[in-house]
Amino acid sequence: MAAKEKEFGNTLQTGGYRLTNQRQAVLEVISQNREKHLSTEEIFGEVKKKYPQIGLATVYRAVQLFEEIGLVQRISLDDGRMRYQMADPEEKHGHHHLICEICGEVFDFQEDMLELLEENVFLEKGFTVTNHSVKVFGICKNCSNQKKQ
Amino acid sequence: MAAKEKEFGNTLQTGGYRLTNQRQAVLEVISQNREKHLSTEEIFGEVKKKYPQIGLATVYRAVQLFEEIGLVQRISLDDGRMRYQMADPEEKHGHHHLICEICGEVFDFQEDMLELLEENVFLEKGFTVTNHSVKVFGICKNCSNQKKQ
DNA sequence: CTGGCTGCAAAAGTTTTGCAGATAC
DNA sequence: GTATCTGCAAAACTTTTGCAGCCAG
Numbered sequence: 001m002a003a004k005e006k007e008f009g010n011t012l013q014t015g016g017y018r019l020t021n022q023r024q025a026v027l028e029v030i031s032q033n034r035e036k037h038l039s040t041e042e043i044f045g046e047v048k049k050k051y052p053q054i055g056l057a058t059v060y061r062a063v064q065l066f067e068e069i070g071l072v073q074r075i076s077l078d079d080g081r082m083r084y085q086m087a088d089p090e091e092k093h094g095h096h097h098l099i100c101e102i103c104g105e106v107f108d109f110q111e112d113m114l115e116l117l118e119e120n121v122f123l124e125k126g127f128t129v130t131n132h133s134v135k136v137f138g139i140c141k142n143c144s145n146q147k148k149q
Numbered sequence: 150m151a152a153k154e155k156e157f158g159n160t161l162q163t164g165g166y167r168l169t170n171q172r173q174a175v176l177e178v179i180s181q182n183r184e185k186h187l188s189t190e191e192i193f194g195e196v197k198k199k200y201p202q203i204g205l206a207t208v209y210r211a212v213q214l215f216e217e218i219g220l221v222q223r224i225s226l227d228d229g230r231m232r233y234q235m236a237d238p239e240e241k242h243g244h245h246h247l248i249c250e251i252c253g254e255v256f257d258f259q260e261d262m263l264e265l266l267e268e269n270v271f272l273e274k275g276f277t278v279t280n281h282s283v284k285v286f287g288i289c290k291n292c293s294n295q296k297k298q
Numbered sequence: 299c300t301g302g303c304t305g306c307a308a309a310a311g312t313t314t315t316g317c318a319g320a321t322a323c
Numbered sequence: 324g325t326a327t328c329t330g331c332a333a334a335a336c337t338t339t340t341g342c343a344g345c346c347a348g
Contacts, residue, residue, distance in 0.1 A: 018302060018347055055305040060338065078225040078282075081337060098276045109270060117262050118285070125256065126290030127247045133284040136267070141275030167322050167327060204330040209313065230312060
């Protein structure tokens with residue numbers, strides 16, 4: 001925890017950015033909801049609990065900054081709002097998402113098979129891959145079980 | 150062409166929807182720009198050339214209907230607006246997109262390797278895949294060549 | 299100190315909605 | 324004829340921006 005905050009501070013400092021209470025609070029919320037894929041508005045709501053005077057624009061500016069310096073990963077579920085999740089520095093391209101079409105739950109998954117896909121795309125189309133975003137829609141295990149009952 | 154319009158009419162009729170001039174005009178624009186990935190505003194602009202009195206809301210309602218009945222595929226490039234493209238009824242899950250990070254051009258690609266990925270996801274997570282959306286970012290062949298010059 | 303950051307409020311951009319009139323079937 | 328569709332305008336939402344004051348370094 002202390003190590004994490006130190007790392008956060010360093011990452012901001014390296015870029016010449018300031019470590020403000022607001023930014024700390026925003027990152028804390030994202031960090032404490034690692035599995036949640038929060039929208040900006042949801043982050044705003046959570047941060048306000050601990051930091052009631054914060055403005056929505058500050059949250060928008062904070063998450064954008066965090067994405068630029070690689071602290072968080074931006075996720076779009078194509079529903080007209082952006083979501084954010086902690087980025088894992090170990091991952092080359094960020095991870096991917098399984099989205100249940102019944103309950104809307106979002107599950108993470110890691111899939112290295114996509115490396116092969118990238119190779120194919122380069123050979124066939126001359127396209128050099130720098131990143132990819134994969135969303136897989138379907139029915140999650142829980143919802144499948146409920147259907148059977 | 151005539152066959153396509155007939156098919157369009159039938160698809161709408163099957164659902165109990167009306168074949169209006171506005172809807173025909175919207176679908177014509179999408180159909181005549183198969184490789185373009187037009188945004189709703191762009192579709193609106195094109196349609197107005199032939200049908201100047203059309204309203205933007207009508208275009209929004211038309212593309213939403215077309216997506217529901219499977220005539221078009223909705224594409225999100227996470228830039229805050231939706232795009233639409235003709236759907237190929239032959240494709241199981243729609244095709245995927247290569248997005249150049251330099252010129253912004255969007256190229257289509259078909260990749261069957263994802264079938265394997267779906268199998269893995271089911272085995273590992275019990276998640277039954279019904280659809281997926283893959284976006285691959287990178288540098289296209291043209292932009293790579295320009296860089297070298 | 300001072301340049302970067304915040305909060306507020308206004309603006310911008312996309313998409314949705316309500317409603318009276320028009321139209322496909 | 325009538326249920327559906329359209330066009331307009333207003334509203335709803337998310338995100339961005341301008342600016343005066345504040346604060347981290």
